């Protein structure tokens with residue numbers, strides 16, 4: 764009786780030649796088709812597609828294709844506050860900080 768990996772369609776058989784010269788069989792799990800997701804909240808970015816040139820694959824705004832509109836607007840607002848010295852970079856929530864830093868600099 765073979766294991767579940769050999770019967771599963773989600774695992775892929777790969778034959779590899781090892782340094783000793785013999786070939787071995789490995790099973791790797793296939794990666795899902797998962798689309799682009801927001802770097803902060805991990806929600807799906809529906810406007811980002813795989814087809815066509817890169818410039819038409821994602822929204823043209825700042826952090827388009829990287830952050831969802833909600834997270835993007837938070838980052839922009841926080842960056843403006845830091846620019847106007849209403850806040851320091853240390854006061855910005857740590858999950859947004861690197862993106863705010865990218866705008867401020």
Ligand SMILES: [Zn+2]
Nearest residue numbers: 801804831834
């Ligand atoms: Zn988000």
